Ligand SMILES: Nc1ncnc2c1ncn2[C@@H]1O[C@H](COP(=O)(O)OP(=O)(O)OP(=O)(O)O)[C@@H](O)[C@H]1O
């Protein structure tokens with residue numbers, strides 16, 4: 439299933455993150471592709487807030503991964519921007535983030551595509567051709583991903 443959305447401003451990106459939040463559960467993997475500054479971290483931050491994360495949510499560009507325990511679930515916010523070769527995956531230890539009791543949100547997945555498990559949801563952000571906004575394509579690869587797609591569709595198309 440594929441959903442295409444226009445995100446007119448940062449608040450629309452955040453609204454999409456909040457819409458996805460309740461549809462996510464343990465073991466899921468969501469990738470966020472798109473050029474520099476296209477809104478990946480904005481979406482993840484809103485999603486994590488909606489799941490109850492209260493402290494600072496930093497972009498993991500330098501740390502590679504930030505983790506947020508929420509009750510018995512571990513959210514890993516991963517940013518592979520600084521990966522130059524997917525062979526760095528082994529030394530990074532990032533493979534340990536992908537577990538039944540975790541949720542992985544991965545920016546720049548194209549840097550290690552041959553190492554990542556198939557994501558439940560692929561999000562692809564891009565700059566809108568006109569104006570200052572963004573576009574989002576959501577591709578659901580699993581039944582749980584389809585639940586996310588329905589949640590985003592319901593929240594994002596009702597005010598259209
Ligand atoms: N729909 C939107 N329309 C316009 N601006 C947006 C939209 N969504 C997010 N932004 C803005 O884009 C800027 C960059 O956002 P963000 O840091 O989330 O991008 P990113 O994709 O994570 O970048 P990077 O690749 O560097 O990690 C922020 O100033 C944010 O407010």
Ligand SMILES: [Mg+2]
Nearest residue numbers: 478479497545
């Ligand atoms: Mg980012």
